[in-house]
Amino acid sequence: MLRIRNLVSGYGKIKVLKNVSMHVDPGEIVTILGANGAGKTTLLSTIAGLVRANSGEAEFKSNNILKIKASAIPGLGCVMVPEGRQVFAAMTVEENLLLGGHAVQKQGRKVLTALLEHQYELFPILRDRKDQLAGTLSGGEQQMLAMGRALMSKPSLVMMDEPSTGLAPLIVKEIFQIIVRLRDEGNTVLLVEQNAKAALGIADRGYVLETGKIIVQGPAEDLLANKDVQRAYLGREK
Amino acid sequence: MTTELFIQYLMAGITYGSIYAIVAIGFNIIYNTTGIINFAQGEFVMFGGMIAISLLQFMPLPMAIIVAVLITMLIGAMIEICFIRWLKSPSVLRMIIITIGISILSREVGVHVWGESIRSLPYFFGNEITSFVIFGAHISPQVLWVVAASGLMVIGLGIFFKTTSVGREMRACASNRKAATLCGINTQNMVTLSFILSAGIGALAGCVMSPITYSQYDMGTGLAIKGFTVAILGGLGSSGGAVAAGLLLGVIEAFSVSVVPLAFQDAISIAILLTILFVRPQGLFGSKEAAGLSEF
Amino acid sequence: MALLEVNKLSKRFGGLLAVNDVSFHVEPGQIKAVIGPNGAGKTTLFNMISGTFPASSGSVSFQGRKLKRKKPFQIASLGMARTFQNIKMFSGMTALENVMVGRHIQSHAGFFASMFRMPWTWKEERDIREKSLELLALLEIEKYAHTEASSLAFGQQRAVELARALALEPSLLLLDEPAAGLNIYETAEVGRLIMKIRDLGITVLLVEHDMSLVMDISDEIVVLCFGEKIAEDIPKNIQQDPEVIKIYLGEE
Amino acid sequence: MKKLLSVLPLLALVIGIHFLTSATDTMFYLTQMTMSAYYSLLIIGLCVLMGYAGQISLGHAGFFAIGGYISAALTTHSLVPYKDSALVVFLNSAGMLMSGQDLYGGTLLVVSPWAACIVAVSTAAIIAVIIGIPVLKLKGHYLAMATLGFGIIIYRVVLALEYFGEADGISEVPAFVLIPGLSVSGNFSDRVANYYIAWGLLLVGMVLLLNLIDSRVGRALRGIHGSGEAADAMGVNTSRFKLQTFVLSAVFAAVAGVFLTHYNGGIGPSEAGVMKSVRYVAIVAVGGMAHLWGALLMGIVLNFLSLRGVFGSYDDAVFGLILILIMLFAPNGILSLNIRHRLKQLVNRGKQDREEEV
Amino acid sequence: ENIKVGAILAVTGGASFLGGPEARSLEMMVEDINAKGGINGNTIELIIKDSAGSPEKAISFAKQLIEEEKVLAIIGPSTSGETMKIKNICQEAKTPLLSCGAAEVIVDPVASYVFKTPQKDSFAAKKIFMEMNKLGISKIAVLAGNTGFGQAGKGQLLAIAPEFGIEVVEVEVYDKKSNDLSAVVAKIKANKDVQAVVNWSIVPAQAIVAKNMRQAGWEVPLFQSHGFGNIKYVQAAGAAAEGIIFPAGRLLIAESLADDNPQKALLMEYKKNYEAKFNEPASTFGGHGYDAITILAAAIAEGGNDRDKVRDAIENLKGFAGTGGVFNFSAEDHNGLDIDAFQMLTVKDGKFVAYTGK
């Protein structure tokens, strides 16, 4: 579904990603682990078209997405839930969600309403807050809104950048359940997480990114068992 | 005060007020997609009027107006494409200064194309001295054109922004461009669209008001200042607010002549507006939260 | 006497009761944590304590003084410092300068003294600088002293924010999710830091979702849910409180 | 101390220009240099307000006008008709009046320029406090509009009051005798002295502001700019600092207004116009906002060119063009175009590229 | 020899409808003079500085022209406010100034080097009042624009009215950028005493006053000042301009003058040349520029390239026909025009014609 080869990318002169190759197959959850500043966000942003790649290839459903405008990528079915809380602060929750449905708008109002319903089911709190300005939501609520908004376009690949940041443990669990559920419904998820243990717990495969290079990759169980990964990302047991 | 005089003042106030409101709405449209104030808005009004006047030599009035509006829209698009589109995440102040520069340049273009003299479109109905009488007050029919045109624009835009998806998308761009891109919205096109829209509205205003106020190359500055005042007072981004504030300003101005010398008219009306703003820092219809969230 | 007393505090946003009749107190030298589901009202509570906005009802006393109608800067100068859930760096200033602003209430030079650079301000400036560098060293980020703060990595920004808050020499420090976005090592590091801060004699009140951190370091925990306090106890008991497990911790 | 040293090269330059022009017999340039210096005094004050405290003001021409107009009106309107009123007698005995003869032989009794200057500047400061308290509560565009409104009100008032000469403004403003033998006036014979008065004032202003921004207060101001909420939490009394800066910049503007008015021998409503205020803000922006040196440079250069009429009828057009070009290509101000720095960057980049290849 | 003549005119900005035609007339005339071989073999070099109506620029330019360009004389500025700012500068530098400003203070009190070409406001006012006496009007309303011209005219009207037994019952000053005056018209219309309205301004709003009065169905006579002397305003006011009465120089009705009128030939020629060259109707404003340069040329023919001699020559000029009237300068009168310079005109079928009473 997504295939990346020798991707080099960064900001101006600074090259953050140095030759990254990876792939995501349909229906799997792939997680990317890495320390702060390793380049995880940069990788997702490059795929989403927000950051221009310097060289390499990235193919999504046989489209060369490095050549496509950022705004056209969601239309192909590849969306990103950004790091931080990039909600439309001065607009209501419902408007935020509707905007997420931009890519499927052409399919008509019915589809949009159904999708809206679907998100409210996934995140009931959003229904209660639907007329509140998104900027005044609590941190966790904003995070959920950002996810709901991304899911509004019925994407085939969802890229999530640290979705559990700032969420209560119970909600984190819920989020991870939702991710699993998405996969079970046939979606594909590319997940960036600090919470390595939880991420590997639900992922099929994983990559470890360090200073812009993939240093370890493999099935989730292998990574969980990997000594280096254990030492660097899993730490002591609770 | 006699009823006759009252109505006369009121109609004068509504006339000014509608004009201010249209200019303010032009500001709001661009503000709503980009989060900036386009200080060249007044020049769109000038271009609309001036171009229509020039075209009048070649075509009938309605045609001239339509073509002038279209040309001004094109100018709006050109300005956006040349000066704004290719900037990567420019700061608000930077954009404001650029639009001030554009406004100055547009004025220069105006004076070199049309000279410093005043011009005007003919009255749509009748001529300079035609008027009809209500309750003893004499009103020029052109006033009705101005009021009707602004009313229609306000309602149309209100519907556009609140209910259509394009309107919503334009607002999303103002709120968070990156997120809008991630939703698949082509933010650059939205911005261009907003310039086209507000140029068109400005130009139309420039045409309907031309018979009353005349058109001149430097008419933009004064209108921009009044329009800006009204947009802020109404609450940035709110068209309803712009109308209310515009009418309020117009009516205050009109009635103020009955109590203070005309020379102090602006000083008084602006002092009143400032007082209102101190009591409601987010403007009449702006939401407090929205005002607090949009940083300069 | 308690250092901070929160008495029947409530906050209403339109129809929403974000904080509802919450009371608790913080003893000097304690580390106290506030936990609760998202939207429970924790940040709102912090904002009321630090004076960002007024409470709808109820009161807060700090060092025995009522904080009613005090502005944030007045509360800060009484010795209460805070950090923010979404880091707020002074952009355009270096890490060192950020911390130097933190010395504000500990120094005095006003407009005229600064403009005319009165001789007595020289020593004060030097002290501010030295003390700030010390704090950066304490948080082990002295090598970034002259880097622009907002271009630092997330974790480092958190450290700068902490140093800045410590520069006030507060008696109470409010921390809003100090470990958000950090990995477990960094989180543990933050835990150690907070202990260190407590050992300096500073009382800490924190909001945090990372239970490993909260349970390890806090002396007492307040649990909020939908704006109401549903429990207040030592960590061990909280961990076993069935209601807290139900609404917040979840089953292991 | 360091700051004092940093303006020394400028002082040298000022003296250098004097000698250069006197050697080449082009001393007439000093006239416009003097006028530009006064405008720049206003501009650096505004720069601290905008760039460091983060508060935009589209009404600064208003403060300039308050300074200039009050000083002009007090020193030109003859008090002879009221010379027996108690107030005039009192002022006269307090040494605050000045008598003399006008050009056509009439006797004059007017307020002495020193007293007028003090009244003018304090009026500006008091007005700044009064309007600053409510206005500075506003943010962003709302603040811009409120200050713009203030500017319009001042413009309207000077244009409407006969006391301020309505559309004609005030002419025949007398010289401002600072100390015997040294006066601010436009007489050709006083030109060199006035050049040094203006630049002296500007340099002192510069030193004061440089001191200010690199101090506890300056850091607090920049903190407010960076994040008002965080500054608040650090115990910074943001509203007081904003207000103090606002007043400070108003005082700078008023002082500039007083001096330039005496130098020009008059003032007209165009000095209070909104476009003037906009111009000042734009100059600060092209100078680089939080860049006192940039603001100073642009203030001098743009005003100098405009006052010399270099661009003729295209003065406004060129100004607009400069705004656009700088904002498009050097958004951080003219000094960010620093050529040497650019070259260095280029060299460094070359090096880096090579390293990467290795 | 090359004789330098300076001009400071408001070619752009708010007063450009004065400065524009003035500058164009000057350019045309200088070209003409030089094409004819100059004055006594000396060509004239004209240096036009665009002040945009700002006094501070006018001051800077005056100093520049005097010292740097060492011009023989200065023409302009276009407005009285600017003129008053540089009156003393020119006087001190002993450089003749031929102002195109209207206000009488320019030449009263007389400064020996300062002259002006536009007719005196007081004569225009008197002319209007004389007409009113004939029509039996005794209570009037006065409207004026907030320009120097409007301000001076308003002052003259109020001062002179009692002499003619006329009472001014309403006075209002409107902004020069006003674009609708229906409210103020309604206000003065409500005063049933008003038998006629006098509007004094040079701005486009003159047409608006006329329109708003007629739209309000108010049929009292409307008098305008000599500032109405531009056919463009008549076109702008359209049907509402019919019947407006105003004093003006004879340029506007040159065709209908008697052939023995001393002004006729030059008026016809100026009009023809100007309209052919610039493709716009000639106005009395351009005429002020024309008068200034022709007077100066005559004085140069007399005094050569010598400031003092040229000054003396202007002061001694008698019976000199210009567009504004026949100039007779003297040591006491630096305007040189009398009340006969004006003729009452009216608008008929969109054209200016001589007013012959009811």
Ligand SMILES: Nc1ncnc2c1ncn2[C@@H]1O[C@H](COP(=O)(O)OP(=O)(O)OP(=O)(O)O)[C@@H](O)[C@H]1O
């Ligand atoms: N806009 C930018 N301009 C310049 N450098 C940037 C920018 N954004 C990120 N960087 C740098 O790129 C590097 C990688 O950042 P990135 O955000 O991709 O890391 P990350 O793995 O997502 O880290 P985290 O876990 O903290 O989110 C960092 O060194 C960062 O400083």
Ligand SMILES: Nc1ncnc2c1ncn2[C@@H]1O[C@H](COP(=O)(O)OP(=O)(O)OP(=O)(O)O)[C@@H](O)[C@H]1O
């Ligand atoms: N200015 C406001 N206007 C309206 N509602 C608000 C405002 N600020 C907060 N709220 C609401 O108050 C509730 C409490 O918010 P708060 O930010 O205190 O939660 P929190 O406990 O800090 O959550 P999190 O852990 O997710 O940060 C939320 O439901 C939020 O939507």
Ligand SMILES: [Mg+2]
């Ligand atoms: Mg990241």
Ligand SMILES: [Mg+2]
């Ligand atoms: Mg929170």
